[in-house]
Amino acid sequence: MKAVVYEGPRQVSVKDVPDARIERPTDVLVRVTSANICGSDLHMYEGRTDFETGRWFGHENLGEVVEVGDGVDKVKVGDWVVLPFNIACGHCKNCERQLTNYCLTAQPEPQMAGAAFGFADMGPGPAGRQSCCGCRGATSTACGWARTRKRSRPTT
Amino acid sequence: MLADIFPTGYHATEMAGVKPGDQTVIYGAGPVGLMAALSATIRGAGKVMVVDRQPDRLRLAESIGAIAIDDSKVDPVQVVLDETMGLGADNGCECVGYQAHEPDGQEQASLTMNRLVASVRFTGSIGAVGVYVPQDPGGSDDLAKQGKIALDFGMLWFKGLHLGTGQAPVKKYNRQLRDLIAGGKAEPSFIVSHELPLEQAPEAYDHFDKRDDGWTKVVLHPAMAGAGA
Numbered sequence: 001m002k003a004v005v006y007e008g009p010r011q012v013s014v015k016d017v018p019d020a021r022i023e024r025p026t027d028v029l030v031r032v033t034s035a036n037i038c039g040s041d042l043h044m045y046e047g048r049t050d051f052e053t054g055r056w057f058g059h060e061n062l063g064e065v066v067e068v069g070d071g072v073d074k075v076k077v078g079d080w081v082v083l084p085f086n087i088a089c090g091h092c093k094n095c096e097r098q099l100t101n102y103c104l105t106a107q108p109e110p111q112m113a114g115a116a117f118g119f120a121d122m123g124p125g126p127a128g129r130q131s132c133c134g135c136r137g138a139t140s141t142a143c144g145w146a147r148t149r150k151r152s153r154p155t156t
Numbered sequence: 157m158l159a160d161i162f163p164t165g166y167h168a169t170e171m172a173g174v175k176p177g178d179q180t181v182i183y184g185a186g187p188v189g190l191m192a193a194l195s196a197t198i199r200g201a202g203k204v205m206v207v208d209r210q211p212d213r214l215r216l217a218e219s220i221g222a223i224a225i226d227d228s229k230v231d232p233v234q235v236v237l238d239e240t241m242g243l244g245a246d247n248g249c250e251c252v253g254y255q256a257h258e259p260d261g262q263e264q265a266s267l268t269m270n271r272l273v274a275s276v277r278f279t280g281s282i283g284a285v286g287v288y289v290p291q292d293p294g295g296s297d298d299l300a301k302q303g304k305i306a307l308d309f310g311m312l313w314f315k316g317l318h319l320g321t322g323q324a325p326v327k328k329y330n331r332q333l334r335d336l337i338a339g340g341k342a343e344p345s346f347i348v349s350h351e352l353p354l355e356q357a358p359e360a361y362d363h364f365d366k367r368d369d370g371w372t373k374v375v376l377h378p379a380m381a382g383a384g385a
């Protein structure tokens with residue numbers, strides 16, 4: 001699949017990256033049809049964060065579900081979903097208080113909370129477990145989760 | 157829109173406690189600031205004031221009924237005071253973040269926060285969704301490098317202001333905002349200037365980063381004609 005890859009300050013390229021695939025029973029595979037450029041990307045684009053080169057941009061994604069894991073029954077293939085930029089599990093202490101912006105389990109550094117995610121024509125996500133309220137048409141909502149190695153600063 | 161900016165703009169107005177009839181000032185008319193202006197309007201604000209210096213963004217703010225304030229031409233704090241009988245706005249939103257800068261490009265991370273402290277009336281509230289970071293090695297001064305800003309905390313305390321911060325909990329709002337769009341009550345797409353194939357991302361980032369006129373929001377389509385080459 002293609003993704004917008006960060007090459008260094010004020011440099012991005014569109015490149016082939018490994019295809020996203022279902023890795024856990026709670027994953028959902030989404031073919032991204034719209035991905036927006038965000039002002040918060042510019043902090044990374046300008047080299048003003050610890051975002052590493054080689055990682056890809058994009059956290060405002062909309063697309064069609066093309067595959068779901070065995071543990072997903074709420075979201076179905078063919079659903080149109082919007083992926084919240086927050087990466088969240090839906091069941092930790094913060095998520096259960098609606099604070100999916102400060103999920104405790106999606107954050108790789110245990111003393112931190114909150115995480116976010118990227119541009120690619122397929123996005124990996126265990127949306128099934130947590131969110132996914134789909135709706136037909138152009139505007140629907142779901143959640144996503146990128147198994148990104150390490151996040152940069154929280155992006156809005 | 158629902159993945160980030162509309163919920164984020166809405167969250168700013170939620171933290172700022174915007175209620176019907178309120179006078180609300182928004183610093184920053186990028187995509188999030190414009191979504192905060194739209195959200196304040198939806199919540200019934202009586203007067204929405206938006207501060208920026210990019211003419212294309214200010215025009216978009218005006219297109220939804222907000223008062224556009226160009227801080228490269230006027231003192232935005234004074235304009236807000238003049239618009240609110242000298243009292244200041246009921247509440248305000250910070251939609252710029254740590255790379256806030258003077259119109260000449262000189263960065264000053266405390267700029268918008270201190271203008272908000274000065275623009276919002278006693279006991280008012282501020283919702284800050286612009287990104288600030290714990291360290292900024294590229295910052296313009298020693299404080300900024302350490303992720304600190306010289307906040308007018310004395311005045312903030314003296315006025316009894318409330319301050320909400322942080323990234324937005326998207327799922328707290330996205331269903332409701334989706335249904336406002338579906339019901340024809342909100343049209344966040346008014347800010348979209350370009351819909352391009354994914355391949356054009358490098359040019360699009362360049363234009364958007366330079367704040368080139370008319371590049372207010374770019375939507376990339378991986379499957380669009382011209383893509384996939």
Ligand SMILES: [Zn+2]
Nearest residue numbers: 038060156160
């Ligand atoms: Zn965004």
Ligand SMILES: [Zn+2]
Nearest residue numbers: 089092095103
């Ligand atoms: Zn969680």
